[in-house]
Amino acid sequence: MDEKYFPEQIETKWQQRWGETRVFEAKTPDPREKFYCLEMLPYPSGFLHMGHVRNYSIGDALAWFKRLQGFNVLHPIGWDSFGQPAEQAAIKRGVNPRDWTEENIAHMRGQLQRLGVSYDWSREIAAHRPDYYKWDQWFFLKMLERGLAYKKVSQVNWCPKEETVLSNEQSSGGICWRCGTQVEKRDLEQWFLRITDYAEQLLVDIKQIEAGWPEKVLKRQSDWVGRSEGAFVDFAIKDGDKKIRVFTTRIDTIYGATAVVLSAEHPLLSELLEGSVLKADIENFAQKIKTQRTAGVEIGEGEKEGLNTGLLAINPFSGENVPVWVANYILMDYGTGAVMSVPAHDERDFEFAQKYSLPIRQVVAPASHDQLLAEPIDTTAGDASAEMKHSFIDYGVLINSGEWGGKLSEVALKEMAAYAKEKGFGEPAVTYRIRDWGVSRQRFWGAPIPVIYCPNCGMVPVPYEQLPVVLPPTAEFTGTGESPLAGVPEFVNTSCPKCDAPARRDTDTMDTFVDSSWYFFRYLDPHNDAEPFDTGIAKQWTPVDQYIGGDSHAVMHLIYTRFWTKFMRDLGLVQFDEPVKRLLTQGMVTNRVEGTDEWKAMSKSLGNGVDPDEMIAAFGADATRMFVLFAAPVENELRWSETGIEGAVRFLRRVYTMVWRWQERLSGGSGPIATDSRPEARALRRKTHQTIAKITSDFEQLHLNTSVAALMELFNQLSEFNADPAKASEEDVFAVREALEALVIMLAPFAPHVAEEMWEGLGHAGGLLSEAPRWPVADPELARREELEIPIQVNGKLRSRVIVSPEVSEEELRTSALADERVRAQINGREVLKVIVVPRRLVNVVIR
RNA sequence: GCGAAAGUGGCGGAAUUGGCAGACGCGCCAGACUUAGGAUCUGGUACCGAAAGGUGUGGGGGUUCGAGUCCCCCCUUUCGCACCA
Numbered sequence: 001m002d003e004k005y006f007p008e009q010i011e012t013k014w015q016q017r018w019g020e021t022r023v024f025e026a027k028t029p030d031p032r033e034k035f036y037c038l039e040m041l042p043y044p045s046g047f048l049h050m051g052h053v054r055n056y057s058i059g060d061a062l063a064w065f066k067r068l069q070g071f072n073v074l075h076p077i078g079w080d081s082f083g084q085p086a087e088q089a090a091i092k093r094g095v096n097p098r099d100w101t102e103e104n105i106a107h108m109r110g111q112l113q114r115l116g117v118s119y120d121w122s123r124e125i126a127a128h129r130p131d132y133y134k135w136d137q138w139f140f141l142k143m144l145e146r147g148l149a150y151k152k153v154s155q156v157n158w159c160p161k162e163e164t165v166l167s168n169e170q171s172s173g174g175i176c177w178r179c180g181t182q183v184e185k186r187d188l189e190q191w192f193l194r195i196t197d198y199a200e201q202l203l204v205d206i207k208q209i210e211a212g213w214p215e216k217v218l219k220r221q222s223d224w225v226g227r228s229e230g231a232f233v234d235f236a237i238k239d240g241d242k243k244i245r246v247f248t249t250r251i252d253t254i255y256g257a258t259a260v261v262l263s264a265e266h267p268l269l270s271e272l273l274e275g276s277v278l279k280a281d282i283e284n285f286a287q288k289i290k291t292q293r294t295a296g297v298e299i300g301e302g303e304k305e306g307l308n309t310g311l312l313a314i315n316p317f318s319g320e321n322v323p324v325w326v327a328n329y330i331l332m333d334y335g336t337g338a339v340m341s342v343p344a345h346d347e348r349d350f351e352f353a354q355k356y357s358l359p360i361r362q363v364v365a366p367a368s369h370d371q372l373l374a375e376p377i378d379t380t381a382g383d384a385s386a387e388m389k390h391s392f393i394d395y396g397v398l399i400n401s402g403e404w405g406g407k408l409s410e411v412a413l414k415e416m417a418a419y420a421k422e423k424g425f426g427e428p429a430v431t432y433r434i435r436d437w438g439v440s441r442q443r444f445w446g447a448p449i450p451v452i453y454c455p456n457c458g459m460v461p462v463p464y465e466q467l468p469v470v471l472p473p474t475a476e477f478t479g480t481g482e483s484p485l486a487g488v489p490e491f492v493n494t495s496c497p498k499c500d501a502p503a504r505r506d507t508d509t510m511d512t513f514v515d516s517s518w519y520f521f522r523y524l525d526p527h528n529d530a531e532p533f534d535t536g537i538a539k540q541w542t543p544v545d546q547y548i549g550g551d552s553h554a555v556m557h558l559i560y561t562r563f564w565t566k567f568m569r570d571l572g573l574v575q576f577d578e579p580v581k582r583l584l585t586q587g588m589v590t591n592r593v594e595g596t597d598e599w600k601a602m603s604k605s606l607g608n609g610v611d612p613d614e615m616i617a618a619f620g621a622d623a624t625r626m627f628v629l630f631a632a633p634v635e636n637e638l639r640w641s642e643t644g645i646e647g648a649v650r651f652l653r654r655v656y657t658m659v660w661r662w663q664e665r666l667s668g669g670s671g672p673i674a675t676d677s678r679p680e681a682r683a684l685r686r687k688t689h690q691t692i693a694k695i696t697s698d699f700e701q702l703h704l705n706t707s708v709a710a711l712m713e714l715f716n717q718l719s720e721f722n723a724d725p726a727k728a729s730e731e732d733v734f735a736v737r738e739a740l741e742a743l744v745i746m747l748a749p750f751a752p753h754v755a756e757e758m759w760e761g762l763g764h765a766g767g768l769l770s771e772a773p774r775w776p777v778a779d780p781e782l783a784r785r786e787e788l789e790i791p792i793q794v795n796g797k798l799r800s801r802v803i804v805s806p807e808v809s810e811e812e813l814r815t816s817a818l819a820d821e822r823v824r825a826q827i828n829g830r831e832v833l834k835v836i837v838v839p840r841r842l843v844n845v846v847i848r
Numbered sequence: 849g850c851g852a853a854a855g856u857g858g859c860g861g862a863a864u865u866g867g868c869a870g871a872c873g874c875g876c877c878a879g880a881c882u883u884a885g886g887a888u889c890u891g892g893u894a895c896c897g898a899a900a901g902g903u904g905u906g907g908g909g910g911u912u913c914g915a916g917u918c919c920c921c922c923c924u925u926u927c928g929c930a931c932c933a
Contacts, residue, residue, distance in 0.1 A: 219851090220928065330933080
């Protein structure tokens, strides 16, 4: 140990030693209990940013804590190295995406090592390497075998800037998740993965993880899956044998249906209009809506528009004829693409009916259960619709509904759906908002889709033994809408695995979210070339105990990975339903945008980035990490400030100096047990054990900011203890050693390098990490507050305090409160009405 | 528009979950040591008041001996969803 704290020197020394001793490499098997600590793997953009620093500092603190507690910890890292930025670099600057990516990885790996994150580098993976994406292709083929991967033409989300398709999850809100560009719609033939087959499980299994995941993430997931219960009902077209099937969640309102409304894309439309004089008009109208949508005009923006087709449909319940309309507010890809319009009981239908003067008929009346039971509603009452100013969307009691009149909505919903089924014109139904996952990307830098098209045999999967289908070294990066792979004849041209005839490969690549859906299983067995991972090894390590990352993936990555896990379960690779037990969504690191009052995520384009390398160079990795964890609760936004970090350096330096001053006196083994005769020594010991208890419990909830605060408090008390090492009594030495050693150990998750250095300085060889748990355990007797200071109130106002032992009885407290001089002065002859004694907390004397 | 969460010093934030509000840190003020201080150390720092004392957790009401914490109304901010039938 040097006299002075030189962060860079200490950090280099320990990073080197950790590398040599391979202390962070996880062993399988190992008798100790396992802990899988995982952070979302980074995209190798080239530079670490403060968001990464925060993410990995949180994970590393937990990994250290668990190691010190004696767990066998797995803490791996890898690279989400397929994706757009590499290809954009190729398009703009002519560099090869592979070279660009490898260089970025090399640089960022160096940055992570300089930050001193305790990763098991022997398990490092990268998605763009054939030994990784081979297994993406393997999974794809497994999905294909099971009918979970399929190809269809559909209207897909298209990012005009990146010239590629996006999944629904990646274009939520009509915005490209990566570049923020407004997405358009295009009709394309694409590969889809049948995530909708797992919709119900994605919902139901939330119960298994609700204790460990943030509520808001689960809410977003369940909203995204969007289950709704209702019924299909067929409206027969008058004069013909065609039927229009609608989906409704409110079959109880069907007597109020005054139109059937179709989406402009409805497939029956052109058939139905055969021979109609309105055919051309309607088709023009439908085309107009489609055009708007292609241009990215969101449904929901702008006014509702519709056109009467002139057709009539028959309401199967009432037998009534209602007009058939086409309108822009009906989504083709939800339900059946057709609805019954019930203006009286649906806001959107109400608005539509008002605009086009469609009749509005009330068929549900507001009613409480009490009213209904007391006094049946008169179902023959006249039409009240004329007065309706807005729709009534609540459940109630049915009126104007034939034989169903008088029933409660809740009851009618079930009975009417069952009746529809019995009569053959409908059935109860459940629909979901989630759509199948479109995974084709018209890009080069991804895992090729392992499929071959043969003129004789049609679509043929690449045989497993021919995997991986390897990306060619390069291609021409034009940035147009077709995959650059299509322009590489050596790649495209192949022979049919079945008949050997000349055939062509699929030239699209897979969405990068395929790579990240299962990567944390690959860490377990990263060099396996026979299977994605060994199921026995997986059983020992998974599920992930703690996952840490940003909440921008609340629906994208996290829903895909849950889906993928369920698929792997069905393949027999894993035995559980949910991959992650506990999830932490850390807050963003933001900085003020220059010249404004706005706080935004740090980014190059905004010019508000903070370079972690500069921080580390100026203050050291330890101080940088500790400050990031101390500055705000982990889930909060962290508004960057340059000044606060100096406090962290100051603290580390002070601790270091104190250890240096004491090291000689402390390093000679452990002294006799303290007798606690000196009150200050006993107070220090109490503080030590209270701090241990506090930090240990804070860690369970990842309250890292208050853990650091508690360390500072302990240090402050140590400073106040202020004994001279040379003259200190054995008792004092004992208290100081106990406090300092606990402080150093508990500092390790936040500032591991300097903690190791100080631990060594205190005379311990071999480093902080050992087989045996080293994390201190609080003595409950000492951790407890020794004396209680009980406030005494008179009529609710604080008048005095009394110091008592924790075992004090209620009666004793009452007596001593009433005997207190200041209390008696308050009472001053007035009547004592009652004395409230809250054990261990407070006494309140109530006087008249 | 719908839904959810949150409002505590100059700032980030604490508060054993109904019991001394403001821990810890930043910043600021004063002092010490210094050729110097943007280094270090010591002390102070919610607000009003000279003091005694009083007032304080977005605003208003309520429950309670006691409310930052629980209930009702309002305001503000942030986030999510946005024709999902």
